[in-house]
Amino acid sequence: MLINRYLPSTKNLSAIFQRIVEGAAPTKFTVAHLKGIGFTSSNDIAVLGLLKDLGFLSAEGSPTPRYHAFRDRSQSRRILGEAVREAYGDLFLINEDLKETDKVAVEGKFKQTHNVTDRVATDLTRTFFALLKLADVGPAKRAAAEDDAANGGAPAPSSAPLSAPAPTNERAPGEHERPPFVQLGGLRYNIEIHLPATKDIEVFNAIFKSLKEHLIAH
Numbered sequence: 001m002l003i004n005r006y007l008p009s010t011k012n013l014s015a016i017f018q019r020i021v022e023g024a025a026p027t028k029f030t031v032a033h034l035k036g037i038g039f040t041s042s043n044d045i046a047v048l049g050l051l052k053d054l055g056f057l058s059a060e061g062s063p064t065p066r067y068h069a070f071r072d073r074s075q076s077r078r079i080l081g082e083a084v085r086e087a088y089g090d091l092f093l094i095n096e097d098l099k100e101t102d103k104v105a106v107e108g109k110f111k112q113t114h115n116v117t118d119r120v121a122t123d124l125t126r127t128f129f130a131l132l133k134l135a136d137v138g139p140a141k142r143a144a145a146e147d148d149a150a151n152g153g154a155p156a157p158s159s160a161p162l163s164a165p166a167p168t169n170e171r172a173p174g175e176h177e178r179p180p181f182v183q184l185g186g187l188r189y190n191i192e193i194h195l196p197a198t199k200d201i202e203v204f205n206a207i208f209k210s211l212k213e214h215l216i217a218h
Helices: 013-022 031-036 047-053 065-070 073-087 089-093 100-114 118-134 139-150 201-216
Strands: 182-184 187-189
Touching: 013 065, 013 073, 013 118, 031 047, 065 073, 073 089, 073 118, 089 100, 100 118
Parallel strands: none
Antiparallel strands: 182 187
């Protein structure tokens, strides 16, 4: 996806998003509301269409769940980043980590996709990079960082076990006390017995009888 909405000027874009965070959400985000929060320039009116393309406003201008989620300062940049990735998805095929050095390629993508002039492609590109500065568009990197933080700074564990689980000290039903050690020829050996999961007492009796005959008795 690649939207073709641009702002004649992006100088107030950051301030507009800041007002969205600070103020209560209106029933409808209109030109009158935009002017009411201090943006009276005709260059700012185009932001209404941009907010709709980003999924912040419905077609009728009503704030969406994304708009309301953005108002939470702790997740504003991430929410805007999700919106930017959706609206400008085709650009991230150029480079997953787009920077100012990619401007020529981005302008070319706008021209190729929307058949626009150089001037319009420049305006579209300027609008995109103005949004990019305000957003966190790296969900994969962020998720890895959050996982590391949750594990005390250590990398998140693999979902598959790397080795067999350590044996527990719990005894199965009917298990006899295990001998703490066996002494052979002046050497001390600690013996650990892993018993099968069974309720048949004869199995346990046979195991300990064999242990007694072949190890302890000697």
